[in-house]
Amino acid sequence: MDSPSMSAAIRALLRRDLLLAYRHRGEIANPLVFFMIVITMLPLGISPESAVLGSLAPGMIWVVALLATLLSLDSLFRSDFDDGSLEQILISPHPLYFIVLVKVFVHWLVTGLPLALLSPLLGVMLFLPEAGFTPLFLSLLMGTGVLSLIGAIGAALTVALRKGGLLLSLIIMPLYVPVLIFGASVVRSAIEGFPIAGELAVLGALLAVSIVLAPMAAAGALRISVNG
């Protein structure tokens, strides 16, 4: 029996994952609602004054975006694992690297991208200075990609555990440190009037390195989780 070509397999997987995401539209909204609720809590907990919030906004938005991504990561492989389709994917003849990459891409498309698109609204709510809006969007656009890619490793490691959610955050968050530092500093530099090309380039480099390495580690982790 001939197996379909790799590009056909990737297209099929892309279509399936996007369709699944579309059928569970409510789940796409959850991280976004979480994002907005936490941002609403901040002025209540800290101070409603624009000067205070404005100076805290870049870091706050980044930290909350990070948490929102973390919360959605647990479902990356979970439903496929539960209904057994993950095992089918694992025994397919196509390299697992690309399959993981496609799944992560869809995850980013339904969480990272909406978070980045929503960020200007939250910037307004937190009195982010005007110069920071485009850099915030750009840094979130690239940074959430890195977050999804690194997070996929944690999701793959914990997929077979019944209560993997908290553990996933525990093992993945330390690895998010560089993304958070550079992501937030892009926005801060822009507000203070410094050039941001260098820092954006570092974020791009982090993205490139994680595209190459993270799916490999996640693929290895998936094989261990499912077979073990």
Next chain:
Amino acid sequence: MAWQWFYRLGSPRWFYEKTNRWIPWLATVTALLLITGAVWALGFAPADAKQGNSYRIIYIHVPASFLALAGYYVMAIAGAIGLIWKMKLADMVMKSAAPIGAALTFMALVTGAVWGKPTWGAWWVWDARITSMLVLFFLYLGVIALQGAYQHQATADKASAILALVGTVNIPIIYKSVDWWYTLHQPATLKLTSASSIHPSMLYPLLLMIVGFYCFYALALMFYTRAEIVQRERRTAWVNELVGAAK
């Protein structure tokens, strides 16, 4: 032929029996080094001109920090060997290295805080090095948590080996980014003494302590690994004999 020793290392029983003979020697050397180093450092090394006697905590702080970092690499390399050659012993070493490394990192953080209070006037400062040590501590905790989460030991070993390796790739990036973050946002008011600027009369006891800590680390790793071996091989004939003989 040349690689025979490598495969022999893979046998937990071989390791257990070998270390039976190594431990008394290593323990003696460790005790001698640590006692000599500590007495010299605390009793005879001169007090610092500016910091007085409070600087003496570096004789614990510096060796602990060295081994906190080195221990992560020991753990990651053992994990890689376990993943690649499926060596049982390497998996056990990896599992044993995690709590020891976490303890040393914690010790480095606490001694740093104790030193920071009289010197900088604060228990905690968001300095680049301190922050990256804290992140290292969290990385260790992640590996320990992952080890404990699985039902099957073999899965736990492989999963935490992958996590340790991912952490290894990340440690230089984390270190560099934290360094960059610190230099951007805070004036460099706090400078740690660089190793070259320390006077020989203070340096020699420090070197003794560092070598002593390395020996202590090796010793602790052996004890943990031996306990792990007995635990995991409890159904084999040789462990039963060993336990029977002890009774």
